Amino acid sequence: MNVADFGDRYRERIWETHIAEDFERDVVAGFAAARKAIPSKYLYDALGSALFEAIVLLPEYELPRRESALLERYVGEIVERAQGRLRLLELGSGSSQKTRTLIEAAIERYGAVEYTALDISLDAVRNAAVQLLDHYPNVTVRALVGDYFQVLGEVAPQPATLALFLGSNLGNYPGERGVEFLRAVRGALAPADMLLLGVDLRKDRALMERAYNDAIGVTAAFSKNVLARVNRDLGAKIDIGNFKHSSVFDERTGSVESYLVAIRAASYSLGGARKAVQFAVGERIHIESSHKFTHDELQRLADACGFVERGFFTDEESAFALVLLERGENATKKS
Structure with a gap:
């Protein structure tokens, strides 16, 4: 297939x-x-x-398991806050395994979902698409294959979008690179669209x-x-x-x-x-x-990039967080 x-x-x-x-x-x-x-x-x-x-299977690398547990716990609230959003846009989609929790919740809430996968690997996107399309009859898939900045700079905003950047991948864009990246994401979103980040927090x-x-x-x-x-x-x-x-x-x-x-x-x-x-x-x-982020640091970053925090979900140890941001109306601030 x-x-x-x-x-x-x-x-x-x-x-x-x-x-x-x-x-x-x-x-x-x-x-x-x-x-x-x-x-x-x-x-x-x-x-x-x-x-x-x-x-990601190693006992030392707890990040994926903590993120999955938070998604399972708060997915209903996340999807509900992103009211009427039938398009999921995942940045760095890879195998799309961790996204299934959100897809299933969105189908239950809205009946159908358009899943847009942005990744550098064509094979990874196609393989994931086959699995999703075969498993979920109410899902359509759009694949955008290329470099993040290249693709985000050319994709027109499509209202009713919940963008996803999970796996603490934002941590690979420290300092000004993180600002540049989130501003590029904001440019691909319409006002009031949402962005869900998965981030590893500073700890022992x-x-x-x-x-x-x-x-x-x-x-x-x-x-x-x-x-x-x-x-x-x-x-x-x-x-x-x-x-x-x-x-x-x-x-x-x-x-x-x-x-x-x-x-x-x-x-x-x-x-x-x-x-x-x-x-x-x-x-x-x-x-x-x-x-590794602090909550204050994430709030400053969101503010500098034209986002407003709408939800901050963390585990009992405050080791990992899901951050739900809304694209603001106003222009981004200069850093």
């Missing part, structure tokens, strides 16, 4: 991307920087995505770091896989065994910062005529920021 079997219940639009060229440019520039870095979006090739699916340092340093090393494999991608896609000759995974909470940034750390000094070819990259003992490659 494929999406073509569902006729006009499925539509898709694909934006042109230049992933190979962007990857080469960003890796070369990141290795040439004073503080070496690889953008976190490159962690999610086919193997990286599969490893992340394993990470040991608990935050434990989530990114699991005992059996799945997160380490996920991190190191980006070097395997560099070797494969660029023809580089990096010794992956010379790097160890490290994730630490940085009080200054408010984020868990993840790195690959060189064990020994080394020089590696990046393939072709590219300049070799040098590593000193202990030198780090930054691969991901996972910001």
